[in-house]
Amino acid sequence: MSPETAPMDAPSQAGSPVVPGRGTGSHEVTVRVPATSANLGPGYDCLGLCLDLWDEVSVSVFDGRGVEIDVTGEGEHTIARDESHLVIATIRRALADLGHPDPRCGLMLHAHNRIAQSRGLGSSAAAIVAGLALGWGIARPGQPLDRDWALAVATQIEGHPDNAAPAIFGGAQLSWLDGDSASAADVISHASGARESISVSAVHHVDLEIDPRIHPVVFVPQRRVPTSAARAVMPHSVPHDDAVRQVLSACLLVTSLSHHPEHLMAATQDWLHQPFRRDLMPESADLIDQLRACGVPAVISGAGSTVLALGTTDQLAGVAGADTRDFAVHQVGFGAGVQLHA
Numbered sequence: 001m002s003p004e005t006a007p008m009d010a011p012s013q014a015g016s017p018v019v020p021g022r023g024t025g026s027h028e029v030t031v032r033v034p035a036t037s038a039n040l041g042p043g044y045d046c047l048g049l050c051l052d053l054w055d056e057v058s059v060s061v062f063d064g065r066g067v068e069i070d071v072t073g074e075g076e077h078t079i080a081r082d083e084s085h086l087v088i089a090t091i092r093r094a095l096a097d098l099g100h101p102d103p104r105c106g107l108m109l110h111a112h113n114r115i116a117q118s119r120g121l122g123s124s125a126a127a128i129v130a131g132l133a134l135g136w137g138i139a140r141p142g143q144p145l146d147r148d149w150a151l152a153v154a155t156q157i158e159g160h161p162d163n164a165a166p167a168i169f170g171g172a173q174l175s176w177l178d179g180d181s182a183s184a185a186d187v188i189s190h191a192s193g194a195r196e197s198i199s200v201s202a203v204h205h206v207d208l209e210i211d212p213r214i215h216p217v218v219f220v221p222q223r224r225v226p227t228s229a230a231r232a233v234m235p236h237s238v239p240h241d242d243a244v245r246q247v248l249s250a251c252l253l254v255t256s257l258s259h260h261p262e263h264l265m266a267a268t269q270d271w272l273h274q275p276f277r278r279d280l281m282p283e284s285a286d287l288i289d290q291l292r293a294c295g296v297p298a299v300i301s302g303a304g305s306t307v308l309a310l311g312t313t314d315q316l317a318g319v320a321g322a323d324t325r326d327f328a329v330h331q332v333g334f335g336a337g338v339q340l341h342a
């Protein structure tokens, strides 16, 4: 395999704090939370995998009210430094859910982000999962994270479980909601119209084996595509013929990932979301066309704009035939689920 590669920012050792604690009145809680790639072509809103690329976040509680937020790395010039910061907002949600006596407590947060935002690498799911794990660490110090609880709450916040499941459980995950609801928003509105909590038993996931011959490569462009914009262009219905082809592709992807990488080209075809999102990310759509023409199984990662190639060394050799100059190319490897140190 010979794609142009750039070194990833090496993660620090698990368990080492991001920065020395400055909080007063509480010990520091630290999490490492991974990037994820959802959809994988035909698995819209239900398939996702975890990448070996991590945000590291620590928090401590101080006496009084308010927040102090320090961000380095991705988003250091753009991310909010107030209560609207997604990790902070989610910590408070977790504290309330877990019956902490003071969910409005003062919070000091340090984040070192490596996951590019609004590029289809699950940055929002990572921030939500980080917030839930940190909230758990504050409210339940020393207890192992209840990952099923985290998945249910993350799904309610994010609306779909396909990034949250691998961010929490690692590897590749198939995830879904009970009943005929496609999204958490449906579950909420069907329930009563109010924002009720999704019951933990309403969100499901299964681990999918990944054939050791398969490797991921990500091609990250400069263009940002907010997930909300990418979901706004989705049609309400698709032709039956396309739905039939999608079923085959999605089924084939599950078995190709686990045991039959030779079928990954056919298994990564999609008729449900990528065609409708092309105009939002023309460079990425063009790169996918080039890569697939060279025999590389390539898809839009999540809602875009990153391109994900998933293949064997032989399949990935085709990357050399594509023009990747406008993309940062990383051979990342597969990751594990969120790590909490409380």
Ligand SMILES: Nc1ncnc2c1ncn2[C@@H]1O[C@H](COP(=O)(O)OP(=O)(O)OP(=O)(O)O)[C@@H](O)[C@H]1O
Pocket (backbone or CB within 6 Å): 036, 038, 055, 075, 079, 085, 086, 087, 111, 113, 116, 117, 118, 119, 120, 121, 122, 123, 124, 125, 127, 163, 225, 226, 227, 228, 301, 302, 303, 304
């Ligand atoms: N580390 C972070 N800290 C705080 N907020 C974050 C962080 N990462 C993401 N966010 C919030 O989430 C937004 C990006 O979420 P969005 O759903 O658009 O993209 P994504 O999650 O990166 O992509 P995808 O869902 O397609 O994988 C950012 O604009 C920011 O508001």
Ligand SMILES: N[C@@H](CCO)C(=O)O
Pocket (backbone or CB within 6 Å): 038, 039, 044, 045, 046, 160, 162, 163, 227, 230, 231, 273, 302, 303
């Ligand atoms: N399944 C989601 C992933 C991004 O959050 C989508 O494609 O919109």
